[in-house]
Amino acid sequence: MPSHVRPTVIHDVGMLREAVKALRAAGKRIGFVPTMGALHEGHMSLVRACRAECGASVVSIYVNPSQFGPSEDFARYPRTLEADLDLLAAEGIDLVFAPENEAVYGPGHATWVDPGGVAELLEGQCRPGHFRGVATVVLKLFGMVRPDVAYFGQKDYQQAQVIRQMVADLDVSVEIRVCPTVREADGLAMSSRNRYLSPEARQRALVLWRSLEAAHAALSAGERSTAAIEGTMHEVLATAPEAEIEYAVVVHPDTLAPIDRVESGAVALLAVRIEGTRLIDNRILQAD
Ligand code: AMP
Numbered sequence: 001m002p003s004h005v006r007p008t009v010i011h012d013v014g015m016l017r018e019a020v021k022a023l024r025a026a027g028k029r030i031g032f033v034p035t036m037g038a039l040h041e042g043h044m045s046l047v048r049a050c051r052a053e054c055g056a057s058v059v060s061i062y063v064n065p066s067q068f069g070p071s072e073d074f075a076r077y078p079r080t081l082e083a084d085l086d087l088l089a090a091e092g093i094d095l096v097f098a099p100e101n102e103a104v105y106g107p108g109h110a111t112w113v114d115p116g117g118v119a120e121l122l123e124g125q126c127r128p129g130h131f132r133g134v135a136t137v138v139l140k141l142f143g144m145v146r147p148d149v150a151y152f153g154q155k156d157y158q159q160a161q162v163i164r165q166m167v168a169d170l171d172v173s174v175e176i177r178v179c180p181t182v183r184e185a186d187g188l189a190m191s192s193r194n195r196y197l198s199p200e201a202r203q204r205a206l207v208l209w210r211s212l213e214a215a216h217a218a219l220s221a222g223e224r225s226t227a228a229i230e231g232t233m234h235e236v237l238a239t240a241p242e243a244e245i246e247y248a249v250v251v252h253p254d255t256l257a258p259i260d261r262v263e264s265g266a267v268a269l270l271a272v273r274i275e276g277t278r279l280i281d282n283r284i285l286q287a288d
Helices: 013-025 041-053 081-090 130-145 154-169 192-196 199-204 206-220 226-237
Strands: 008-010 030-035 056-061 095-097 149-153 175-179 243-251 267-274 277-284
Touching: 008 013, 013 030, 013 056, 013 095, 013 130, 030 041, 030 130, 041 056, 041 149, 041 175, 056 081, 056 130, 081 095, 095 130, 130 154, 149 154, 154 175, 154 267, 154 277, 192 277, 199 206, 206 226, 206 243, 206 267, 206 277, 226 243, 226 267
Parallel strands: 008 095, 030 056, 030 149, 056 095, 149 175
Antiparallel strands: 243 267, 267 277
16 A cells, blocks of 8 residues: 555646646746656656656646547557556655546637647658647646646657647747656666557567667767668568568657768657557667
């Protein structure tokens, strides 16, 4: 049994505003960690960064339907609220916002954020409408929480860039922090979707990290050709039976645009389906 006090869980937007207002009136800097729940150590690293830097920490748990495509896993996405609350209690979180869909998207909801630029590449092409859903819900959550600082994971590298771009383009008054990807001991990036993997698929999924390691090693060995490094990534991914590669690329770290020559700081990004489970990962490449 956890001995910690459960955080206050709020489902209503009006009550959230009141609670945050009280924290702000007490002079606290408000940190915010948006999540879809099914929390793991990756999420908890953001929560800890938030706690360390902000006087008050708000975590949202909301599986946002508008960022899932019609054939994606919205219905079966893991929902583990009780376990999530135990984890957050252990970190001393002040407020958890866990709204129902009706509280986020009212019956007349008709306004969407349409992110261009970096949102149009890679994930934007594989998952049409995904970033429109992400940007809209994140802007709405920012409007509800009004945080001073918001925390995102490098695990979703492109998402973090889309949020940065939205905040800059729409003059949203919030600081964005991006925290490093937390991995399992063998390198697999932690993800709520890892629970979909069978033991065999879990083993095969290690090719994502191996592929990123191989890209890193190639750069360190002096390779500068993007095509050659991407070729190495594909070769490693091809060693996993039935891995379906959606993309495995090395691109510019800010724009995610293609590059001819790889310099330190370029980012390798990949999306691969293992036994039907879609996994993404990335690594910023540095020549050792
Ligand atoms: P999600 O619940 O998947 O929407 O993720 C919520 C936040 O946690 C996002 O900013 C993610 O990038 C971040 N996150 C997810 N997995 C990890 C991880 N393994 N390491 C660091 N951050 C993560």
